[in-house]
Amino acid sequence: MDEDQVAETPWYEHVIPRGRHNLLNILVELSRLFEQKGESFIIIGAFSLLIRGVLTYTVLWDLDLLFKDRESMDKFIEAPKSPEVEIEHLDEELMVGKTISSLHTAWRFTANWFNVDYILLPGDFDFYRANPEEEITLKSEVTFEGKSYRLNLPVATPWDMIVKKLLSPRFERELESRDSLSVDVRHVFHLLSKYGDAPAFWERVAKKAAYLKQSHQVKGNLLRFFSLKDEIGYGQMNLDENLAVMVSAL
Amino acid sequence: MGFRYEVRFSGAGGQGLILAGKVLAEAAAIYDDKNATQSQSYGPEARGGASRSEVIISDVDIDYPKAENIDCLLALTQESCDKYSADLKPGGILLVDSQYVKKLPPGDFRTYEVPITNIAERETGKTMVANIVALGVVTKLSGVVSEEAIRTAILARVPKGTEELNLKAFEAGLEAARGYEDKASGKQKAS
Numbered sequence: 439m440d441e442d443q444v445a446e447t448p449w450y451e452h453v454i455p456r457g458r459h460n461l462l463n464i465l466v467e468l469s470r471l472f473e474q475k476g477e478s479f480i481i482i483g484a485f486s487l488l489i490r491g492v493l494t495y496t497v498l499w500d501l502d503l504l505f506k507d508r509e510s511m512d513k514f515i516e517a518p519k520s521p522e523v524e525i526e527h528l529d530e531e532l533m534v535g536k537t538i539s540s541l542h543t544a545w546r547f548t549a550n551w552f553n554v555d556y557i558l559l560p561g562d563f564d565f566y567r568a569n570p571e572e573e574i575t576l577k578s579e580v581t582f583e584g585k586s587y588r589l590n591l592p593v594a595t596p597w598d599m600i601v602k603k604l605l606s607p608r609f610e611r612e613l614e615s616r617d618s619l620s621v622d623v624r625h626v627f628h629l630l631s632k633y634g635d636a637p638a639f640w641e642r643v644a645k646k647a648a649y650l651k652q653s654h655q656v657k658g659n660l661l662r663f664f665s666l667k668d669e670i671g672y673g674q675m676n677l678d679e680n681l682a683v684m685v686s687a688l
Numbered sequence: 689m690g691f692r693y694e695v696r697f698s699g700a701g702g703q704g705l706i707l708a709g710k711v712l713a714e715a716a717a718i719y720d721d722k723n724a725t726q727s728q729s730y731g732p733e734a735r736g737g738a739s740r741s742e743v744i745i746s747d748v749d750i751d752y753p754k755a756e757n758i759d760c761l762l763a764l765t766q767e768s769c770d771k772y773s774a775d776l777k778p779g780g781i782l783l784v785d786s787q788y789v790k791k792l793p794p795g796d797f798r799t800y801e802v803p804i805t806n807i808a809e810r811e812t813g814k815t816m817v818a819n820i821v822a823l824g825v826v827t828k829l830s831g832v833v834s835e836e837a838i839r840t841a842i843l844a845r846v847p848k849g850t851e852e853l854n855l856k857a858f859e860a861g862l863e864a865a866r867g868y869e870d871k872a873s874g875k876q877k878a879s
Contacts, residue, residue: 549749551725618850671847
């Protein structure tokens with residue numbers, strides 16, 4: 439699905455103008471670290487959906503870097519970075535929770551700070567890399583205001599993101615409470631709008647849901663979303679027969 | 689030298705505090721042409737039930753991205769008020785949900801006790817939008833971003849058909865704060 443990696447409009451147009459050079463420099467630096475050190479992180483979350491052209495609106499974005507384990511995160515933190523980047527740790531230490539551990543940082547090359555969050559989610563790194571034949575590395579050359587930025591980054595795929603979104607307790611909770619400001623529900627809506635009629639997308643969703651042995655839950659949460667879509671402000675989404683068939687097959 | 693204004697939203701997980709922080713930061717950075725950072729940072733004291741989101745707004749470049757000298761603190765729970773009020777600067781705004789915060793910290797603050805969750809329930813029928821009500825109160829009391837910028841930022845985040853609920857919550861927050869914003873000091877109560 440190479441075409442999925444190309445946004446219809448440049449994704450960076452949905453970043454606030456004064457933050458674009460900074461963000462692009464950060465992505466180049468992450469690309470360099472990725473190439474030097476191998477795959478120690480994967481970009482997940484909303485930013486992965488932005489850079490893959492799923493989300494097409496402007497908000498203040500964060501970069502979520504998922505690490506395989508604590509050791510790879512520590513190595514990443516210790517790895518020499520460009521002398522031009524300034525990094526501040528916003529947390530005093532890795533905050534370890536029951537299901538997620540995180541260290542919030544802010545990076546800047548220019549005057550603007552950009553949030554880069556380091557994340558550990560047990561089992562998730564392997565989930566995103568469960569099919570080695572799938573290419574999750576996003577390569578592109580961005581030219582912005584006369585300057586070129588070469589990107590080479592491991593970025594979560596949309597089919598993996600929708601599975602993870604649908605299975606998150608927060609998605610279920612916010613869907614049931616009809617939370618119109620729910621970020622996860624909004625992301626699912628945009629994923630369905632872009633890929634809802636793409637059989638190849640649903641084949642991959644089915645495979646990854648099966649990998650987690652959560653096919654029933656993924657299907658159930660999708661059907662729940664469909665049943666509530668009018669109430670939560672997404673009534674304009676078209677549910678054609680093909681989509682119903684593909685979801686039923688999960 | 690430009691201004692730097694630090695806002696901390698605190699409460700329990702699931703109260704929409706991160707989102708409130710993001711909307712405030714987006715209003716400033718995208719619609720009010722200011723510099724803004726938003727983060728959810730935790731020190732060791734964060735372990736437990738308290739949660740916080742911080743926004744720094746400035747009309748010049750932001751040198752340091754951590755909020756350490758808070759101008760405006762919102763506390764939706766007693767625990768968050770106890771944990772996070774230490775960084776509130778003298779003369780800063782302490783805004784608490786009077787339904788849940790009964791014991792106020794000592795200090796030279798401009799304290800506002802507002803029944804934020806009750807207002808959300810009364811005005812919209814949904815306590816879920818207490819974060820947006822709080823955003824309205826913070827906007828009015830701090831004056832750090834324009835009301836129009838917040839309205840635009842809210843509308844940019846909600847799907848069609850749900851605008852009214854969220855804008856109603858925001859307006860309810862503005863209304864609750866109205867009448868306070870010109871008072872310089874002292875403990876304030878709203879109903």
